Amino acid sequence: MNIFRREMKAHRWNLVFWSLGMVFMVMAGMAKFAAYEQAGQSAAEIMAGLPKGMQVIFGLTGFDLLKASGFYGVLFLYLAVMGAVHAVLLGANLISKEERDRTSEFLFAKPASRHRVITGKLLAGLANVVILNAVTWWSSVYFVGYYGKGESVGHEIALLMVGLLFLQLMFLSIGAVIAGSARKPRFASGRATTVMLVMFVLYYVVNLNEKLDFMKYFTPFKYFDAALVMKDGLDPVFVALSAVIIGASVVGTYRFYSARDLSI
Amino acid sequence: MNAIETSKLTKYYGKSRGIVDLDMAVGEGEIYGFIGPNGAGKSTTIRTLLGLIHLTSGSATVFGKDIVTSGPEIRQEVGYLPSEVFYYDDMRAIDLLRYSASFYDRDVKQTEARARELAERFDLDLKRKIDDLSYGNKKKVGIIQGLAHKPKLIMLDEPTGGLDPLIQQEFFHLLREENAEGATVLFSSHILSEVQKLCDRVAIIKDGSIIRVDEIKTLLETATKRFKLDLVSAPDPSMFTLSGVTDLAISNHSVDFLFHGRLNDMTKLLAGLDLVDLQVIEPDLEEIFLHYYQKEE
Structure with a gap:
């Protein structure tokens, strides 16, 4: 519990800034909806007239942009990216920072097993992503409700936020396992971010090329695609796959980190 | 029972030699010197005993407990001060010492009281942030976090770097007091006069192996x-x-x-x-x- 408390305290300002960033993103995104809605049908026609590639890049496909829920669906991709960046950096940083900052000789000379240290750190990571998710959820409900003029979107937002949480947990654990297995911990955050960016590029590649649809399993950004989640709900296959990735990454973090020599 | 006992303890970093077939026995209540130049294997031995790195072969026990299977239990009884100290820059010294105390079974308040007592003895302002402390003062934090919980075994790896002569002297007094109360001390150094001043027995380590163990007195009485x-x-x-x-x-x-x-x-x-x-x-x-x-x- 002491390690959990220490990590929560160490990351408190980081969490505050990310939370403010999420609130600002939702607020600014939905404020644009107000302007877009005023332009009415003509703006929708301009968007519909964009080439498919452009629509994919901006995440416009499959949404009615004249409705607050549709506009929020477009915005969700950006929230997902922010949530993923936060989580992957957090996961990598939590595990690698003791060695990177050379405090590992202090911490691991204490009577705590490596398992206990990892558990404290991962629980702090979990708490951080849950709080960020809750802030995003609250701000989404508030601002979509504010600009949506009575449109009922609570259920869709709830589904998307559950999806976002899975995405965050996946990237938290991926960041952790990359740091846990890294021989040079100071590069762990960079590597974890690169992995996340490759997955994000893959998301676009899959969207742009239908022949590569089978590759959707390799990018968590496809698992909770807003258009599909808002239409059909969460896909049990992707939920199960997410759970497997999270479980495997967490087990891998414990195994790799416990088995290797600390870099001192 | 010996405080530390190793049998053919070996550690390789990939293909590089750390320590090879190292046999060592440190009796309870001893102040045991461990001398050798940089790279001889002193830090590797201590880090292996603490579980910071994993042994390649051989075995070792601390107070009869196996270092592979009983790491946390062993470290409950150990205070450790490395040659270079690094702590959390965002913490105040007192917060770090409280965090350190929170890991031990001993009553946290008692440990904190002892930490305050030691801070006064070493003239350390506990309210200051770690980041604002000089290296010598960080080293004092290191001494306090290593000794505040009254460990039965004190492991010191080239501990005096950064300490001025007066503080070094005070530190040695403190170690002798702890030893008089029953603590075992493993003191690694390449500064031989320090070992000579403090230790009862000394092991000379070279290229990862101990080449001689003797009482300081006997070594000094050698035919040379x-x-x-x-x-x-x-x-x-x-x-x-x-x-x-x-x-x-x-x-x-x-x-x-x-x-x-x-x-x-x-x-x-x-x-x-x-x-x-x-x-x-x-x-x-x-x-x-x-x-x-x-x-x-």
Whole structure:
């Protein structure tokens, strides 16, 4: 519990800034909806007239942009990216920072097993992503409700936020396992971010090329695609796959980190 | 029961040698010196005993507990101060000491009280942030976090770097007090005078293996002696080719050398000289250390 408390305290300002960033993103995104809605049908026609590639890049496909829920669906991709960046950096940083900052000789000379240290750190990571998710959820409900003029979107937002949480947990654990297995911990955050960016590029590649649809399993950004989640709900296959990735990454973090020599 | 016991303890970093077949036994209540130059394997031994790195082969116990299976239990009884200290820059010294205390079974308040007592003794302001402390003061934090929980075994890896002579002296007093209360001390250093001042027994480590273990007293009483001669006239250097003479220095009418051999042979040599003054001195640990190193080579 002491390690959990220490990590929560160490990351408190980081969490505050990310939370403010999420609130600002939702607020600014939905404020644009107000302007877009005023332009009415003509703006929708301009968007519909964009080439498919452009629509994919901006995440416009499959949404009615004249409705607050549709506009929020477009915005969700950006929230997902922010949530993923936060989580992957957090996961990598939590595990690698003791060695990177050379405090590992202090911490691991204490009577705590490596398992206990990892558990404290991962629980702090979990708490951080849950709080960020809750802030995003609250701000989404508030601002979509504010600009949506009575449109009922609570259920869709709830589904998307559950999806976002899975995405965050996946990237938290991926960041952790990359740091846990890294021989040079100071590069762990960079590597974890690169992995996340490759997955994000893959998301676009899959969207742009239908022949590569089978590759959707390799990018968590496809698992909770807003258009599909808002239409059909969460896909049990992707939920199960997410759970497997999270479980495997967490087990891998414990195994790799416990088995290797600390870099001192 | 020994405080530390290792049997053929070996650690390789990939293909690089750390320690090889290291056998060591440190008795409870001892102050045990561990000397050798940088890279000899002192830190590797301590880090392996603490579980910071994993052994390659062999075994080791601390207070009878296996270092592989009982790491946290062992560390409950250990206080450790490394050669370089790094702590959380965003914390105040008192927060770090509280965090440190929170890991031990001992009552946190008692440990904190002891930490405050030690901070006063070492003149350390606990309210200051770690980031604002000088290296010497960070080292004081290191001493306090290592000793505040009253460990039964104190492991020190080149601990005096960054400490000024007065604080070093106070630190040594503290170690002697802890030892008098029953604590075992493993003191690794390449500064031999420190080991000589503090330790009961000493192990000399070279290339990952212990080449000699002896009481400090015995090492100092070794047959190696330093001879300092003042002569009436400049001597002929060829007179000092006697077997066992090393470290020979001749300057005008003075001759200085180490001798390890039959004293009768030496007295015969001295009888042939026109002496003004003769001193036979016990060599200091540094000289003995070099002697063993040269002998091994």
